Every structure is written in C-alpha cells, then in structure tokens.
Amino acid sequence: MSYQYHIVTNFxxxxxxxxxxxxxxxxxxxxxxxxxxxxAGFKYKNSESSWGSxxxxxxxxxxxxxxxxxxxxxxxxxxxxxxxxxxxILIEVEEL
Numbered sequence: 273m274s275y276q277y278h279i280v281t282n283f284x285x286x287x288x289x290x291x292x293x294x295x296x297x298x299x300x301x302x303x304x305x306x307x308x309x310x311x312a313g314f315k316y317k318n319s320e321s322s323w324g325s326x327x328x329x330x331x332x333x334x335x336x337x338x339x340x341x342x343x344x345x346x347x348x349x350x351x352x353x354x355x356x357x358x359x360x361i362l363i364e365v366e367e368l
Contacts, residue, residue: 274339274340274341275339275340275345275367276337276338276339276340276367276368277337277338277339277340277345277349277365277366277367277368278334278335278336278337278365278366278368279292279335279336279337279338279352279363279364279365280335280363280364280365280366281336281361281362281363281364283361283363285331285335285336286331288331288336288361288363289310289312289329289330289331289336291355291356291359291361292329292336292338292352293307293312293329295351295352295355295356296312296314296327296329296348296351296352298355299351300317301316301317302314302315302316302317302327303315303317305324305325306325310330310331310332311328311329311330311331312328312329312330313325313327313328313329314326314327314328314329315327316342316343319342319343321341321342321343323341323342325341326340326341326342326343327339327340327341327343327348328341337368349365353365
C-alpha cells in the first residue's frame with residue numbers, strides 16, 4: 273500500500289528537503305537508493321518490498337512531498353516531525 277503526503281510549512285522547501293534527508297540519514301532504519309537535487313529515495317534497512325525505494329522525498333513548485341510505499345509511514349512521519357519541532361520548524365502533513 274502506498275501513501276502520499278504533502279508537507280506544508282512556511283519554511284523554504286529546498287532547505288526543508290535537505291533537512292529531512294539529514295533526518296532520515298540520522299536513523300539506522302533506512303538506506304539511500306538515490307539522491308539528487310530535487311528528490312531522494314530510501315529503503316527500510318530490512319525491506320523485502322519490490323519497490324525500488326520504499327520512501328521517496330521530492331519537492332517542486334507546489335511544495336515538499338513524501339511517498340511511502342512500504343513499511344510504517346507513521347513512524348517515519350513522527351521521526352521527521354519530532355526532529356523539526358526541536359529546530360522550531362512547524363509542519364502540517366496532508367495525506368493526498
């Protein structure tokens with residue numbers, strides 16, 4: 273099952289994109305599958321899914337988006353939200 277989220281904030285999308293990548297990198301639960309200037313992909317460390325990436329993070333003119341294809345989306349969102357709150361960056365997460 274896949275979930276798509278729009279991460280809404282007044283913070284700069286490109287900067288927030290880089291921060292969220294750092295958050296995911298700080299966890300031992302995920303490994304990179306790809307990374308470029310506008311998108312990144314990650315797999316859960318012990319993933320058996322057939323997806324190329326279990327998680328895809330990307331931004332465009334409409335904001336920052338997170339697609340979660342496998343695993344526990346709520347755990348990942350809590351990790352991101354908790355980290356951002358510590359940096360006084362408030363977000364709203366809209367499921368699409």
